[in-house]
Amino acid sequence: MxxxxxxxxxxxxxxxxxxxxxxxxxxxCSISEIATQQGVPRKFLEKIIQDLVRGGLIKSKRxxxxxxxxxxxxxxISFYDVIEALEGPIAVNTCLDxxxxxxxxxxxxxxGVWNEVQRKVTEVFTRTTIADLRQTPCKDLxxxxxxxxxx
Amino acid sequence: MxxxxxxxxxxxxxxxxxxxxxxxxxxxCSISEIATQQGVPRKFLEKIIQDLVRGGLIKSKRxxxxxxxxxxxxxxISFYDVIEALEGPIAVNTCLDxxxxxxxxxxxxxxGVWNEVQRKVTEVFTRTTIADLRQTPCKDLxxxxxxxxxx
DNA sequence: TAATATCAGACTAAGTTAGTAGGAATCGGT
DNA sequence: ACCGATTCCTACTAACTTAGTCTGATATTA
Numbered sequence: 113m114x115x116x117x118x119x120x121x122x123x124x125x126x127x128x129x130x131x132x133x134x135x136x137x138x139x140x141c142s143i144s145e146i147a148t149q150q151g152v153p154r155k156f157l158e159k160i161i162q163d164l165v166r167g168g169l170i171k172s173k174r175x176x177x178x179x180x181x182x183x184x185x186x187x188x189i190s191f192y193d194v195i196e197a198l199e200g201p202i203a204v205n206t207c208l209d210x211x212x213x214x215x216x217x218x219x220x221x222x223x224g225v226w227n228e229v230q231r232k233v234t235e236v237f238t239r240t241t242i243a244d245l246r247q248t249p250c251k252d253l254x255x256x257x258x259x260x261x262x263x
Numbered sequence: 264m265x266x267x268x269x270x271x272x273x274x275x276x277x278x279x280x281x282x283x284x285x286x287x288x289x290x291x292c293s294i295s296e297i298a299t300q301q302g303v304p305r306k307f308l309e310k311i312i313q314d315l316v317r318g319g320l321i322k323s324k325r326x327x328x329x330x331x332x333x334x335x336x337x338x339x340i341s342f343y344d345v346i347e348a349l350e351g352p353i354a355v356n357t358c359l360d361x362x363x364x365x366x367x368x369x370x371x372x373x374x375g376v377w378n379e380v381q382r383k384v385t386e387v388f389t390r391t392t393i394a395d396l397r398q399t400p401c402k403d404l405x406x407x408x409x410x411x412x413x414x
Numbered sequence: 415t416a417a418t419a420t421c422a423g424a425c426t427a428a429g430t431t432a433g434t435a436g437g438a439a440t441c442g443g444t
Numbered sequence: 445a446c447c448g449a450t451t452c453c454t455a456c457t458a459a460c461t462t463a464g465t466c467t468g469a470t471a472t473t474a
Contacts, residue, residue, distance in 0.1 A: 114354035115346065116267045116384065118377075120463065123356060126373060142419065151366070156464050162421065175472020176418040191376060195266065203265035205274060215302070221396040222277060225342060225387065226269075232383040233267065236376065245372040271432065293450065307433050313452070326441020327449040421470070430461070439452070444445100 116204075118195075124152045125160045125198050126191065126242075129169065133186035133242045140179030160198065167197030187243035195237060202237075204230040267355075269346075275303045276311045276349050277342065277393075280320065284337035284393045291330030311349065318348030338394035346388060353388075355381040 127150040135141055143161065147154040161180060164170040171183045182189065195202070205226040207214035214220050278301040286292055294312065298305040312331060315321040322334045333340065346353070356377040358365035365371050 114357060114360055115273075115350045116269065116353055116355060118267065118356050119461090122266075123373075130372060140419095144419095153464065155466080158420080159422095159464090165421090172420060173472080174418095174420045174470075176416095177473060178419045178471085180420090199266045202267055204267060205269050206265060209265055221281060222274075225391050225396070229384050229387050232387065233380055236380050236383065240376050245376070270430095291450095295450090304433065306435080309451080310433090310453095316452090323451065324441085325439075325451045327447090328442060329440080329450045331451090415474100417472100417474085419470100419472080422468090423466105424468105425466075426464085428462085428464100431459085433457085433459100435454105435456075437453085439450105441450080442448095444447085 119199065121160050121198050122195055124150070124157055125164060126194050127152060128157060128161055128180075129164065129182070129189065129194055129242055130245050132170070132180060132182050133189075133246055135181070137181065137185075140173050140177065140181055142179045146180070163198050164194065167193075169193060169197055182242075185243070186246065187241045189242045190238050191240040191242075192234065192237035194242075202230060202234060204233070270350065272311050273346055273349050275301070275308055276315060277345050278303060279308060279312060279331075280315065280333070280340065280345055280393055281396050283321070283331060283333050284340075284397055286332070288332065288336075291324050291328065291332055293330045297331070314349050315345070318344075320344060320348055333393075336394070337397065338392045340393045341389050342391040342393070343385065343388035345393075353381060353385060355384070 128146050131146055131150055132141060143154055143158050146152070146161075147157045150157075161170060161172075165172050165180070169183055169189055170180050172178070172180050203209040205222075206212050207220070207223055208226055208230060214223060279297050282297055282301055283292060294305060294309050297303070297312075298308045301308075312321060312323075316323050316331070320334055320340055321331050323329070323331050354360040356373075357363045358371070358374055359377055359381060365374060
């Protein structure tokens with residue numbers, strides 16, 4: 113079910129970052145707090161957040177009263193930053209993966225399409241920042257989008 | 264490797280349909296012909312093409328001198344038609360899947376983003392027809408796209 | 415030093431993907 | 445009527461990925 117579907121890791125990671133963006137910037141939030149607030153399995157979230165720490169998006173403080181906070185302001189963190197820190201670059205088809213390339217390139221006519229899709233997806237994710245997502249009500253967005261996509 | 268990557272099935276299925284679109288519309292092409300011409304494992308392609316037959320995109324003729332041909336003209340078959348026949352509808356995140364929905368909807372702020380991405384991807388795939396892909400040289404497309412995306 | 419947290423790595427169970435194998439049904443030509 | 449070519453159908457498998465869990469080490473504060 114669900115072609116081109118984003119993995120749970122990314123959904124969870126984004127939720128965590130969004131949650132942190134809504135907290136006092138000086139406050140440290142523990143894994144348990146984030147996990148319960150966002151409804152994400154605690155141990156799983158722990159690993160995800162580690163990747164975000166290594167990726168430099170989140171700062172951590174160890175020990176008692178430790179926890180996590182954003183490494184920079186929410187409007188300087190894009191959706192794409194989170195996605196890339198967790199799963200690496202987007203590659204809609206293997207032929208766009210710089211490591212592999214297209215085996216039958218001269219005759220292939222699809223690369224242009226994959227490229228266009230990838231560019232559009234990347235554009236949205238790059239343009240959207242975590243700050244954009246803080247307070248927007250969801251019901252309106254969803255109704256509007258699905259109606260306009262149906263039209 | 265490769266977030267949001269399209270499965271091989273779809274790549275192979277598209278190649279087959281594109282190949283058929285380049286043949287005489289009355290000619291029946293066998294699996295072996297398509298497979299060797301497009302460099303796709305034969306038995307695997309067999310199953311994929313079956314799905315396209317069931318989806319009504321390809322007509323088949325059994326028996327000796329049998330084979331496959333497009334069920335309708337190439338400009339009436341979109342990329343999306345092939346994709347959907349092989350893998351069902353696109354759902355960028357589970358919360359967009361009508362069966363599941365979003366568990367934490369009132370507080371969720373991401374649905375709008377997923378929706379926008381999905382709409383754009385779907386738009387490209389719906390707009391592009393198999394006929395568009397027949398003769399376009401690939402090198403030009405690729406060079407142009409990657410340059411403009413880098414800019 | 416005790417409690418509380420992050421950090422690190424191995425492990426697992428279930429599902430998906432990419433294919434293979436073997437054969438039954440069907441058709442054209444002789 | 446038969447033979448060869450081909451589609452059609454079902455079951456199977458090996459490798460990989462995903463979504464977690466478990467155990468424990470390390471660092472910090474009180």
